[in-house]
Amino acid sequence: MTDCREGGPAGTDAERDTAPVRTDGGTAADEGGLRARLAGVDAGRAGLYVTLLALVAFYMTPIETGLVTSFKTTGAVTETAPFAPPAEGFTLEKWQTAFDVLLRGVGNSVLYAVPATIISASFGSLAAYGLTTTNLRGRYKAVVITMFVAGIFIPYQAVLIPLTQFWSNVVPLNELLGFVWALGINDDYVGIIELIVTHVAYGIPICTILFRSYYKNMSEEMIESARLDGASLRRVYRRIVLPLSTPMFAVVLIYQFTQIWNDLLFTLVLVATESSAAAPVVLILAGLGTSQEGTDFALRMAGAFLAALPTLAVYIGFGDEFAEGVAT
Secondary structure (H helix, E strand, C coil): CCCHHHHHHHHHHHHHHHCCECCCCCEHHHHHHHHHHHHCCCHHHHHHHHHHHHHHHHHHHHHHHHHHHHCECHHHHHHCCCCCCCCCCECCHHHHHHHHHHHHHHHHHHHHHHHHHHHHHHHHHHHHHHHHHCCCCHHHHHHHHHHHHHHHCCCHHHHHHHHHHHHHHHCCHHHHCHHHHCCCCCHHHHHHHHHHHHHHHHHHHHHHHHHHHHHCCCCHHHHHHHHHCCCCHHHHHHHHHHHHCHHHHHHHHHHHHHHHHHCCHHHHHHCCCCCCCCCCHHHHHHCCCEECCEECHHHHHHHHHHHHHHHHHHHHHCHHHHHHHHHC
16 A cells, blocks of 8 residues: 555645746746736726725825925925935934924813813703703704704804904903902913903804704604603703713814814914914914925924824724714
8 A cells, every 4th residue: 555645745845846937037937826816806896906005105205205304404304305214314303393392282272172172062962962852842952953963064164253343342251250360370371261261152053953963863762762751851861861871972172172282273363373382283283384495395294293192192092983983
């Protein structure tokens, strides 16, 4: 009887030894396998991948250019192509300078962006819950919802003068909070309070509409069962609706935080100057790198990336919940 353990490997080695060898070191079998794999590639799928790679390159090129520029010296910026990495002009000085200049602004932005985001999201959730579960007549509910929708489409530019008059004449916080400034706190921080209230007022309509679209898809039987068991509207919201709202809260928090953090118009009106102790990061960033000698593009790019890090951190932190909320 022939031992199969000897025949199998021996035959395989013999086939490999007798296979034609190409001059580049490969075998005809390898070439045949490559041709078979290429023949099995679907032209449509290959075109899709090429298109996706082209889109990635198109959208990532500006980011790569800005990032590379931020690590260049002033001389290297003018001597090299924008997207080319610095060969000899590499420096971290621009990042250090941008960090030192923007640190105060980042802290001020956090002071008003975080409270404004949380408050507007909370009020939007409560308002949406009330509009979804209360027994208002159809026409009255439609009027209230229409008012919320109309609030979304009011342009910022249309309220700049009324906003200024409101904080100057109707509610002069600088005078009303005089006892706070007497404690040694800089009265420039009144702009932070004004920004919080303004962004909360502007954010409630969009937050309400987003939460209402989410609550309309919730199980009505579950809520009705809780109501039949004697739970009040407040208890149903606290024990059932609120825990189930985590995905939509992630969507709203990311959206609101990004809008508030990047807003420059209200900041220019209520804080006005980058030299103010309460100047947010976007206001300081607007003048970063500009001088009589010209524009320091490397410094501006470094500042732009530093200013974008908080929003990037929010997206990463709430990424899974955001995807779930968008899907629903």
